[in-house]
Structure formats: C-alpha cells, structure tokens
Amino acid sequence: MKTQKFLLTEQEMPRQWYNIMADLPTPMEPPLHPGTGQPCGPEDLAPIFPMNLIEQEVSTQRWIDIPEEILDKYAIWRPSPLFRARNLEKALDTPARIYFKNEGVSPAGSHKPNTALAQAYYNKVAGTKKITTETGAGQWGSSLAMCCAFFGIECKVFMVKISYNQKPYRRMMMETWGANCTASPSTETRAGRSILEKDPDSPGSLGMAISEAVEEAVADENTKYALGSVLNHVMIHQSIIGLEAMKQMEMAGDYPDVIIGSAGGGSNFAGLSFPFARDKINGKQIDIIAVEPTSCPTLTRGPFAYDFGDTVQMTPLLPMYTLGHNFVPAPIHAGGLRYHGMSPLVSQLVLDGIIRPEAIHQMETFKAGLTFARSEGYISAPECNHAVAMAIREALKAKEEGKEKVILFNWSGHGLVDMASYESYFRGNLADHDLPQEQIDIALKDLENLPKPRQGK
Amino acid sequence: MKTQKFLLTEQEMPRQWYNIMADLPTPMEPPLHPGTGQPCGPEDLAPIFPMNLIEQEVSTQRWIDIPEEILDKYAIWRPSPLFRARNLEKALDTPARIYFKNEGVSPAGSHKPNTALAQAYYNKVAGTKKITTETGAGQWGSSLAMCCAFFGIECKVFMVKISYNQKPYRRMMMETWGANCTASPSTETRAGRSILEKDPDSPGSLGMAISEAVEEAVADENTKYALGSVLNHVMIHQSIIGLEAMKQMEMAGDYPDVIIGSAGGGSNFAGLSFPFARDKINGKQIDIIAVEPTSCPTLTRGPFAYDFGDTVQMTPLLPMYTLGHNFVPAPIHAGGLRYHGMSPLVSQLVLDGIIRPEAIHQMETFKAGLTFARSEGYISAPECNHAVAMAIREALKAKEEGKEKVILFNWSGHGLVDMASYESYFRGNLADHDLPQEQIDIALKDLENLPKPRQGK
Numbered sequence: 001m002k003t004q005k006f007l008l009t010e011q012e013m014p015r016q017w018y019n020i021m022a023d024l025p026t027p028m029e030p031p032l033h034p035g036t037g038q039p040c041g042p043e044d045l046a047p048i049f050p051m052n053l054i055e056q057e058v059s060t061q062r063w064i065d066i067p068e069e070i071l072d073k074y075a076i077w078r079p080s081p082l083f084r085a086r087n088l089e090k091a092l093d094t095p096a097r098i099y100f101k102n103e104g105v106s107p108a109g110s111h112k113p114n115t116a117l118a119q120a121y122y123n124k125v126a127g128t129k130k131i132t133t134e135t136g137a138g139q140w141g142s143s144l145a146m147c148c149a150f151f152g153i154e155c156k157v158f159m160v161k162i163s164y165n166q167k168p169y170r171r172m173m174m175e176t177w178g179a180n181c182t183a184s185p186s187t188e189t190r191a192g193r194s195i196l197e198k199d200p201d202s203p204g205s206l207g208m209a210i211s212e213a214v215e216e217a218v219a220d221e222n223t224k225y226a227l228g229s230v231l232n233h234v235m236i237h238q239s240i241i242g243l244e245a246m247k248q249m250e251m252a253g254d255y256p257d258v259i260i261g262s263a264g265g266g267s268n269f270a271g272l273s274f275p276f277a278r279d280k281i282n283g284k285q286i287d288i289i290a291v292e293p294t295s296c297p298t299l300t301r302g303p304f305a306y307d308f309g310d311t312v313q314m315t316p317l318l319p320m321y322t323l324g325h326n327f328v329p330a331p332i333h334a335g336g337l338r339y340h341g342m343s344p345l346v347s348q349l350v351l352d353g354i355i356r357p358e359a360i361h362q363m364e365t366f367k368a369g370l371t372f373a374r375s376e377g378y379i380s381a382p383e384c385n386h387a388v389a390m391a392i393r394e395a396l397k398a399k400e401e402g403k404e405k406v407i408l409f410n411w412s413g414h415g416l417v418d419m420a421s422y423e424s425y426f427r428g429n430l431a432d433h434d435l436p437q438e439q440i441d442i443a444l445k446d447l448e449n450l451p452k453p454r455q456g457k
Numbered sequence: 458m459k460t461q462k463f464l465l466t467e468q469e470m471p472r473q474w475y476n477i478m479a480d481l482p483t484p485m486e487p488p489l490h491p492g493t494g495q496p497c498g499p500e501d502l503a504p505i506f507p508m509n510l511i512e513q514e515v516s517t518q519r520w521i522d523i524p525e526e527i528l529d530k531y532a533i534w535r536p537s538p539l540f541r542a543r544n545l546e547k548a549l550d551t552p553a554r555i556y557f558k559n560e561g562v563s564p565a566g567s568h569k570p571n572t573a574l575a576q577a578y579y580n581k582v583a584g585t586k587k588i589t590t591e592t593g594a595g596q597w598g599s600s601l602a603m604c605c606a607f608f609g610i611e612c613k614v615f616m617v618k619i620s621y622n623q624k625p626y627r628r629m630m631m632e633t634w635g636a637n638c639t640a641s642p643s644t645e646t647r648a649g650r651s652i653l654e655k656d657p658d659s660p661g662s663l664g665m666a667i668s669e670a671v672e673e674a675v676a677d678e679n680t681k682y683a684l685g686s687v688l689n690h691v692m693i694h695q696s697i698i699g700l701e702a703m704k705q706m707e708m709a710g711d712y713p714d715v716i717i718g719s720a721g722g723g724s725n726f727a728g729l730s731f732p733f734a735r736d737k738i739n740g741k742q743i744d745i746i747a748v749e750p751t752s753c754p755t756l757t758r759g760p761f762a763y764d765f766g767d768t769v770q771m772t773p774l775l776p777m778y779t780l781g782h783n784f785v786p787a788p789i790h791a792g793g794l795r796y797h798g799m800s801p802l803v804s805q806l807v808l809d810g811i812i813r814p815e816a817i818h819q820m821e822t823f824k825a826g827l828t829f830a831r832s833e834g835y836i837s838a839p840e841c842n843h844a845v846a847m848a849i850r851e852a853l854k855a856k857e858e859g860k861e862k863v864i865l866f867n868w869s870g871h872g873l874v875d876m877a878s879y880e881s882y883f884r885g886n887l888a889d890h891d892l893p894q895e896q897i898d899i900a901l902k903d904l905e906n907l908p909k910p911r912q913g914k
Contacts, residue, residue: 003532007464075460076540076834083533087607105562107834109873149831150544169626172876175883176830373633374606377533377564416566416873419629426632 002086003376006248008079014247015066018239020274020345021232022062023281025352028344029453031316032306037451040316047218048225050126053119056233064236070121073150077106077113078240082248083411087375089395096398097254098391100411101245101272104378108173110413111268112143112228115237119226120147129222130154134184134209137163137336138170139381139413140228145179155179158186158212161204162331169417184209191215191312205328206339207311214314229265230309230318230343238271241410246275249408256286256408258394262386263290263299263357264336266343268412274345277354289394290346290357291386293365295333295433298323298342299350299357301440304455305447307341319453320347323435324443332433334362334421335382340443351455358390361432365389366425369415379422381415459543460833463705465536471704472523475696477731477802478689479519480738482809485801486910488773489763494908497773504675505682507583510576513690521693527578530607534563534570535697539705540868544832546852553855554711555848557868558702558729561835565630567870568725569600569685572694576683577604586679587611591641591666594620594793595627596838596870597685602636612636615643615669618661619788626874641666648672648769662785663796664768671771686722687766687775687800695728698867703732706865713743713865715851719843720747720756720814721793723800725869731802734811746851747803747814748843750822752790752890755780755799756807756814758897761912762904764798776910777804780892781900789890791819791878792839797900808912815847818889822846823882826872836879838872 021028030039042054049057056064066074085098103111123131131153135141141157148155157179164171164183174181184204185192191211195202202208210227217225227234249255259276261269273288280286292299299321307322309315320341327340349355365382368389373379380388391409398405415422424430478485487496499511506514513521523531542555560568580588588610592598598614605612614636621628621640631638641661642649648668652659659665667684674682684691706712716733718726730745737743749756756778764779766772777798784797806812822839825846830836837845848866855862872879881887 002529005467005532007466009464010462072459073544075462087530107830107836107871113834146830146834150834168880169873169876172880172883173836173873176827176836176876176879178827178831370633370635373564373603374635377570377603377607379564379630379633414564416626416630417876419626419633419874422633423625423629426629 004084004086006082006251008244008247010075012247013071013074013079014240014243015071016063017066017236018243018275019059019062019064019236020277021060023278024348025281026348028348029319031318032451034308034313034316044316048214050123050128050224052122052126053233056236057231067121070118073117079244080105082245084252085376088372091371091375092392092395092399094395094399095403096395096405096407098395099249099252099408101241103241103268103410103412104414108139108143108146109417110139110143110381111238111241111271112140113147114240114271115228115234115267116143116147118237120144120151120153123224124151124153128153128224130156131224131226132156132213132216133226133228134158134206134213136160136206136338137418138167141181142170142173144226144228145174145177148179149177156216157181158184158209160184160206160209161202166420167417184212186212189215205311207325210310211312211314214310229267230341232345234267235270235274235343235345238267239274241271242273242275245272245408254406257405258287258289258407260289260291260387260390260407260409262337262383262412263292263342263346264383265339266346268410270343270346272410277349280354288355289390290355291390292357292359293333293335293337293386294359294361295435296323296329296338297359297435298340300359301435303444303447304347304351304453306451306453307447309341317450318344320344321350322443323440324446326446327443330433332431334424334430335365337383337386360386360389362430363432366422366430368392378411379415380411381413381418382421384412387412461541461543463539463708465701465704467532469704470528470531470536471697471700472528473520474523474693475700475732476516476519476521476693477734478517480735481805482738483805485805486776488775489908491765491770491773501773505671507580507585507681509579509583510690513693514688524578527575530574536701537562539702541709542833545829548828548832549849549852549856551852551856552860553852553862553864555852556706556709556865558698560698560725560867560869561871565596565600565603566874567596567600567838568695568698568728569597570604571697571728572685572691572724573600573604575694577601577608577610580681581608581610585610585681587613588681588683589613589670589673590683590685591615591663591670593617593663593795594875595624598638599627599630601683601685602631602634605636606634613673614638615641615666617641617663617666623877624874641669643669646672662768664782667767668769668771671767686724687798689802691724692727692731692800692802695724696731698728699730699732702729702865711863714862715744715746715864717746717748717844717847717864717866719794719840719869720749720799720803721840722796723803725867727800727803729867734806737811745812746847747812748847749814749816750790750792750794750843751816751818752892753780753786753795754816754892755797757816758892760901760904761804761808761910763908763910764904766798774907775801777801778807779900780897781903783903784900787890789888791881791887792822794840794843817843817846819887820889823879825849835868836872837868838870838875839878841869844869
C-alpha cells in the first residue's frame with residue numbers, strides 16, 4: 001500500500017502564527033490575581049514572564065509575525081510532514097481516509113519545541129539569563145533545554161519525581177543539551193520543602209513542580225519562568241502545526257471531517273485544531289475531538305471554574321476545566337496527559353460547543369499504539385496513543401456506517417524514550433482506571449472558596 | 458543562523474540502487490565455503506538466504522531497480538533530509554561548509570530500515586515465513602522487527618546479552634513491532650549452549666549471536682537469516698542514502714571534498730559514500746573517510762584476511778579486514794561499531810586506496826556529540842558520534858588552513874534510546890581505550906590456518 005507524505009518546502013512554511021483569541025464566539029474571562037482575586041494586568045505577570053511574551057498572552061491580534069530567527073531554527077525540523085496513513089487504513093479495512101501530522105520529527109521527538117524555541121527566543125531578546133520550568137514525563141523539559149542551548153540561556157528543570165526516577169533518559173537528554181534537571185518536590189525551594197514536610201515520599205506532580213519553578217524565577221530578576229502548555233501564547237506558537245496541516249490537506253485534495261488531538265494541557269491539540277476551529281466558528285461542519293485519559297478526565301468530568309495552575313497557589317487563577325490544583329493521577333496511569341487543568345482557550349471552546357471532549361481508557365490506547373506501529377512503523381508516545389485510539393474508533397465507525405470520512409489527527413510525538421510504559425503494558429501491569437467520583441468531589445470542595453466564572457456548567 | 462534543509466519529493470527519490478561491484482578497480486575475491494575452503498556458489502548460501510537476495514549478493518550489475526512495493530514503504534521515512542549544519546559551523550567558527558544526511562528520521566531512528574525493508578520484502582516474495590537475525594545495541598534488530606511486521610513475517614532476534622541487559626528499550630521496541638527477542642548466548646541453540654558451557658557468564662558478541670541466528674535459520678526451510686551489514690546486498694540497499702545525497706548536494710550547489718561515515722560493519726558508511734566513491738574511481742578528488750573506534754580498530758589495525766563472519770565458524774569465509782572471529786570489545790567501550798569484521802566491499806576499497814580509515818578515541822566522540830546536540834539540536838547515537846567527531850576535526854583543520862572545504866557526513870541515527878552511554882560519559886565512567894597489541898596477535902593466530910587472500914597487507 002503506497003505511503004503518502006505531503007511535504008512543504010521551507011518557503012511554504014507559514015510566516016505568521018494564528019491567534020484564535022480574535023475569533024472566539026464568547027470572549028474569554030480574565031485571569032485573576034492569586035492574592036486579590038482581581039483581574040491580572042500584564043504587570044502582574046512581569047515577575048515570571050518577559051514583557052514580549054506577556055503581550056502575546058493578552059493579544060487579540062489574529063495573525064502574529066514569526067520572527068526571522070525563529071523561522072531559521074524552526075527549519076531544523078519544520079515544516080513537519082503530513083502522512084496519509086494508508087497502511088493503517090488497510091489494517092482497519094476502513095473506507096475512511098486517515099491523515100496524521102508527524103510532530104515526532106523534532107530533535108526532542110515531539111511538538112513541544114514549537115513553543116520552546118519561541119519562548120527561548122523572546123526571553124533572549126528580553127535579556128533573560130536563566131529560564132526555570134517544570135516537566136512531567138520530560139517532553140517539555142527536554143525541548144526547552146534544547147532551545148535554551150540554541151540561544152545560550154541557562155535552563156533549570158524541575159521534573160516530577162516519579163518520572164525523574166522512572167524516565168532517566170529524558171533527564172539525560174536535558175543534561176546533554178546542557179540543562180540542570182532536579183527531581184521535584186526538591187529541598188531547593190520553599191514550596192518543595194513545605195510539600196516534603198507534609199509528605200516526604202511525595203511522588204510529585206506538575207502542580208508542585210510549577211510552584212518550585214515559579215518560586216525560583218520570582219526570586220531573581222534575570223530569571224524567568226516558562227510553561228509548555230495551557231497559556232495563550234503557547235497555543236499561538238503551536239498553531240504552526242495546524243497552519244501547515246491546512247496547506248498539506250489542500251495538497252492532498254481533502255478537508256477533514258474529524259480532527260483529533262490528545263489533550264493534557266491542550267497545546268498539541270490546539271496547535272493542530274485551532275486553525276480549523278476558526279473555519280468551524282465561521283460555519284464549517286467539523287467534529288473536533290480533544291481526547292484525554294479516563295484517569296485524568298479534566299474536560300469530561302471536571303467543572304469549568306477558576307483554579308490555580310499550581311499546587312502552592314502562586315499562579316494566577318485561570319478560567320478552565322480543572323480537577324483541582326491538588327490533583328495527582330493514580331499510579332496505575334502510565335501515560336502523560338496528567339495535568340489537573342486545561343488551556344483556558346480550549347476550555348472556552350469546549351464550553352461553546354466548538355470542541356468535543358472524549359475520555360479513553362488506557363488499555364485501548366496501548367492496543368491502538370501497537371496497531372499503528374505495526375502498520376505505519378512509528379511508535380507513539382503514550383499520550384499520543386490517545387489520539388491514535390480515537391482515530392481508530394472513528395475509522396471503524398466510518399466502516400460500520402459505510403462512510404468515506406476524512407480523519408486528521410496530530411501524531412504529537414514518538415515514544416522511543418517511553419518504552420517502559422509499553423513494557424508495563426506487555427507485562428500485564430496496566431489496567432483501565434476511572435477517576436473515582438470522590439476525587440472529583442474533593443476538587444469541587446477545593447474550588448468552593450475561589451472566585452467563580454460567569455459561565456460554567 | 459539560518460538552518461538549511463534540502464528536501465527531495467517522493468517523485469525525486471531514486472528508483473534504482475547503485476552496486477559498486479560494477480566499478481571496482483580490483484575485482485573482489487570470492488567468499489569461501491566454511492567446510493571446504495572452496496569458492497562459495499549461490500547454492501551454498503541457499504539454506505540461509507532466499508535466492509533473490511543471493512542473486513543481488515553476487516550481482517555485478519551497476520544499477521538495480523527498486524521494486525515498487527519497497528519504494529511505497531520507503532516513503533514512510535524517505536527521501537531523508539540533507540542539512541547544511543550552519544549552527545555547527547558557527548559554533549566551530551569554521552570556513553568549512555558542513556552537510557549531514559539525516560538518517561535518524563526513520564521510525565527505528567537509523568539507516569538500518571533501508572535494508573531491513575528490502576530484505577523483508579525479498580523474503581516475503583520468496584515465501585519465507587520467519588526471519589532470524591542478530592543484533593548488538595539493537596538498531597538492526599528493531600529495524601528488521603518493524604519491516605517484518607509490515608509484511609507479516611515472523612521475526613526472531615538474538616540480541617548480544619550485555620546489550621539486552623543494558624538497553625532494554627530496544628528490546629521493547631522489537632516487541633512493540635511484534636518480534637521475539639532473546640538474549641545471546643542462549644540455551645535455544647547448539648551454538649549458544651556450547652558457548653555457555655565454556656563461559657556461563659559470557660556477555661555475548663555479534664559473532665556469537667550470528668552463530669545462533671544462522672543455526673536456527675538452517676534448521677527450517679521456511680526460515681531464513683538476515684544480516685544488517687557487511688554483505689554486498691546490504692551495501693546495495695543502503696546506496697539510496699548516497700544517491701539521494703548526490704541530488705541534494707546538487708540542490709545546495711556544492712560537491713563534497715570530504716565524505717565521512719562511521720564504520721562498524723560498513724553499511725551506513727558505504728550507503729553514503731559508494732555513489733561518490735564511483736566518482737573518485739573515475740578520477741574525482743575526494744577524501745572518503747571511514748571512522749571506527751580505537752577499541753575496535755578493524756580497518757586501522759586488523760589484517761586483510763579471510764575470516765568467518767561468526768564465532769562458531771558457520772558462515773562463509775569473507776575477504777575482509779578483521780580482528781578475528783573471537784574478538785569481543787573491552788567493556789569500557791560504550792558505543793556501537795563493535796563487529797570484528799568489515800564489509801568486504803569497504804575492505805577492498807580501503808586496500809585500493811579509495812577509502813581512508815581513521816580511528817577515534819571515545820571521549821572525543823562524546824564531546825563531539827555534545828557540541829552537535831547543543832548547536833544542531835539532534836542527539837546522535839554513540840556510533841554516529843564517530844562521524845560527527847571526524848567532521849569536527851576536518852572543519853577545525855579547514856579553519857587552521859583557512860580553507861573553504863565542503864564536508865559531508867552521514868548522521869546515521871539518533872541516540873534517544875542510547876542515553877545510558879551519555880550518562881556514563883557525564884558520570885566520568887568512560888575513558889579512552891586502545892586495543893592492546895596482544896589481542897591483535899591472538900587474532901592473527903586465529904587466522905593462521907585459514908586460506909589467505911591473494912592481496913593483503
């Protein structure tokens with residue numbers, strides 16, 4: 001079966017990012033100051049982000065020029081190829097045409113460098129000497145480490161302790177790119193020490209690691225903080241995925257009926273889908289599906305509420321779907337996508353019915369990953385397998401209905417550094433897991449005393 | 458600094474492989490039967506290889522059509538990009554123009570699938586139900602596993618035991634692609650058992666694993682054996698690297714003064730260099746450098762002799778540079794490139810002065826890998842860092858001489874599954890190592906009673 005790959009030349013690479021803020025059906029509610037509960041101004045964010053990124057964060061400009069220096073280095077891995085997954089179609093015997101955007105071609109193996117590069121660049125321009133961040137499985141931390149190396153910026157990564165211990169290869173990648181990687185919670189910050197006091201064996205969480213990274217950034221004026229997902233400027237940078245995919249779908253002579261991305265903080269999902277969501281807002285019929293794990297069902301079971309981005313409540317309050325800032329996924333959960341919150345932009349579009357969230361059990365995602373690897377060759381990161389599994393579901397539905405559906409999904413990254421998760425799957429150490437309602441109830445309680453958004457479920 | 462990438466479309470992908478056998482300045486000496494010492498005929502190879510591959514092995518036809526089915530699946534990762542390494546040039550402040558061919562884009566992360574795909578295909582056509590092979594670090598075994606999955610062929614990989622234990626991710630990749638991976642020496646074969654009897658703690662070697670794989674293939678008529686390097690048909694399949702690179706260098710408006718590849722069995726080196734070696738044979742001035750580790754200095758310190766491909770002396774005798782079929786690299790050696798022999802074609806061209814071998818100490822290779830990762834982003838496999846290190850040496854020489862040299866090297870694969878070697882480097886657990894002369898002397902003794910080639914040192 002002929003594999004089809006749609007390639008853009010460097011000259012065809014988009015030269016502007018897309019900002020969906022300009023096209024929202026309902027305006028966003030503002031982030032609130034963690035202390036006062038009042039809307040945050042740019043100056044409130046200045047201790048942790050450089051002003052040029054803060055401007056992007058609040059921008060309502062539809063198109064934002066990509067600086068030449070970023071385009072130059074994007075060219076290391078961009079434009080990324082779009083594939084027609086004909087071998088998978090054949091394996092499923094489906095009339096659907098399945099396309100995937102391959103973001104695994106970056107040196108770090110995922111879509112994360114799309115924003116890591118931009119953030120490192122804007123920090124460089126603003127005179128930042130050091131960037132702190134958090135990372136879970138390590139996709140984001142390693143991407144930022146690489147991009148800081150490109151611009152000669154010091155990089156310090158707080159890595160969720162359980163991943164730090166289970167995924168040493170990602171730490172080694174960060175060190176290869178010259179970054180310092182510390183297990184979180186650590187004794188290096190007040191936040192870390194206060195968590196360790198209560199629970200010396202804490203496995204860590206993204207919320208905790210964010211607290212540590214933000215604390216270290218705030219303490220020094222030449223140090224800034226970077227976040228790999230959730231925030232508006234991250235969604236802007238990732239839009240290059242969807243903008244390229246639009247051109248490539250045009251080359252293929254197709255337009256997607258269904259668009260699929262896995263969603264943790266929302267960045268790879270938004271990156272592919274937002275440029276298409278704009279078409280949907282303007283009247284086009286598309287089913288846009290954000291896929292999350294049943295063990296971290298932020299969009300499908302969490303409330304839309306104001307919540308902190310981190311455990312120690314240092315970040316602004318964001319209007320988003322959330323499982324509560326104290327959420328830690330069950331140990332049985334093997335993949336990524338473990339953040340308690342969700343991009344406010346993705347959340348708003350779910351609220352407005354533009355995006356449809358779905359949760360998938362993990363056994364189905366690994367099974368899908370094997371089907372994909374044995375037909376198309378590529379071994380997906382466990383988080384990416386959520387998108388693969390949903391694409392397979394939709395393709396089989398098309399077969400049942402005898403429909404020629406066009407499915408496009410974001411293959412956000414390869415799993416070569418995550419093989420231990422596959423091993424757990426092979427050894428029978430994984431099982432499906434649904435978040436107990438009890439944990440949702442605890443989250444709801446945590447949110448009770450916080451300001452409420454006007455909208456919400 | 459602008460990254461430059463030279464891309465070919467699928468339509469521009471070469472549709473024929475190049476066979477350097479047609480252009481050799483000196484004809485090859487034949488392989489000899491391991492029992493009789495007489496030249497091997499195709500029928501002698503029939504128990505282990507399908508006849509269509511044996512025909513390629515002995516072919517002297519210059520151009521060999523690539524079957525449509527192989528082109529279709531090559532398209533999953535081919536044509537691979539050629540980069541101008543401008544960021545590395547800047548980091549080295551060199552007047553040299555450095556290009557590298559990125560073979561790390563395949564799903565398995567290296568150049569190995571170029572021949573794995575072809576071998577799986579030809580076996581499929583010949584009716585093979587199962588393929589056995591050996592693997593060291595696992596690049597080859599995982600590539601063959603993937604390609605067997607594409608064609609529904611069972612795959613059994615004997616993996617050198619020390620790597621099996623140290624590099625579990627590669628084994629997991631093989632399992633993900635549906636292959637069976639066994640540590641070698643194993644108790645499953647007579648060869649394995651005989652080795653274990655003498656040394657129950659044997660760390661294994663490629664030579665031993667080959668013995669096991671060949672034994673299992675010979676025992677069943679629907680089972681064949683596949684080798685990932687060394688043999689002529691492998692060099693033919695890999696020629697697609699250099700054929701693409703020639704077109705891409707033309708796009709860049711440059712022609713290489715120096716061509717560099719790391720050499721273990723010789724396949725990635727030959728893949729890039731042989732199409733250019735043809736130009737050299739026809740009078741062009743090019744420095745073609747095969748780089749090997751000082752701890753496995755086959756080309757730089759071994760004799761050109763007839764030797765077995767495996768430890769238990771089951772394979773034909775090949776005319777090649779060799780460290781003796783009992784060679785096992787010192788444990789301090791962290792990278793790949795650990796095979797005792799070398800492709801007879803590469804060996805012949807070294808003998809004829811077309812190829813210049815060089816050996817590099819391992820500390821220099823890791824240092825080079827860091828320089829490359831921090832400037833160009835990509836983290837190289839340790840074997841690949843031998844090529845990177847030599848490219849850096851040549852670029853610095855050009856700087857010293859004030860020359861505008863054009864350097865092209867094969868970036869044969871990424872190191873994301875080999876991060877443990879980088880960890881050893883960071884932790885100070887590695888040191889340079891030269892093979893003691895004593896070990897070479899033992900090899901020479903092993904070869905004493907074997908037939909001698911007409912040529913030789």
